[in-house]
Amino acid sequence: MGCRPLDHKPKKKHRKGLWSPDEDQKLKNYIMMYGHGCWSSVPTNAGLQRNGKSCRLRWINYLRPGLKRGMFSMQEEETILTLHQILGNKWSQIARHLPGRTDNEIKNHWHSYLKKRVAKKAETEARIKDECANNQSLMVEALPPVDSISQNSTAESFENKDGLILETDHSWGAQKNNLPKVLFTEWLALDQFHGQEPVNPGTEVDLKSTNIDQYNIPNVNDDGLLHSLFLNEGPFEMQSHDLFVDDMIRSQSPFSFQDPNSDSGLINYFPREFDLFCDDIYM
């Protein structure tokens, strides 16, 4: 796109296979100096016998500055698992939430390790569920209505829409009057939201009873950011929560939370952190 095709270019036989340190150096030097511009012209200009596609891949997955190498942390793995549950095999989208990791790296890690872990977990859960059913004890149930949650209730299980059993801890209910407020200050996927009632900046919305799709998110504020306040009065119904996180991830934008313990001090969060944040509160 925007590249002039290299007319009458003789068909070169492109090198394949592993990259030599010399090739890496040539590619790196060239891109650091001139940028990649049009990938198809990179190999010629950089003096490489590769095709543009191969150069692009090598740069993105290996040479690009800022790449994190080595083991995935527990937090990264949890993020991958959470996002994979929501997004499926959208590796590039998942990679956007893991700075320094490439889609290829995440994909490989999934196939070689996480996939098995998930399968094992599902198997264990199925077995537990089975055993519980046999004992006629109701271990798996839908999330109860907010009012029915005991102030002193602790961990319990429920099943989300994918049939995955989630552990929740409602002991936070004891602090109901001190619930965190969530303030979203940026929302890129505005065109996803249509409805009659626009949400004005600062409007408080009870998310648990809210179908977010019905809101038409309004203009941005003076400071260029959108301010819509969602006041969480209780646990989200899982569907709403999933839908919500999904939308946030689709928006691919950073957004802010109001610090639960203060009225000021907004902190930028990315969707994965939002998810973890919710986990801290609700799980």
Add this chain to the structure above:
DNA sequence: AAAGAGCACAACCGCACCCGA
């Protein structure tokens, strides 16, 4: 010590989409 199985990672392939001519 040798063979082969398993694993991790790099790289390729094919397809879909975008955009300019």
Add this chain to the structure above:
DNA sequence: TTCGGGTGCGGTTGTGCTCTT
């Protein structure tokens, strides 16, 4: 409107290393 090149993405394969027998 159509066509073709460029790009991005996900699936798959290839390769080398480590572990087990």
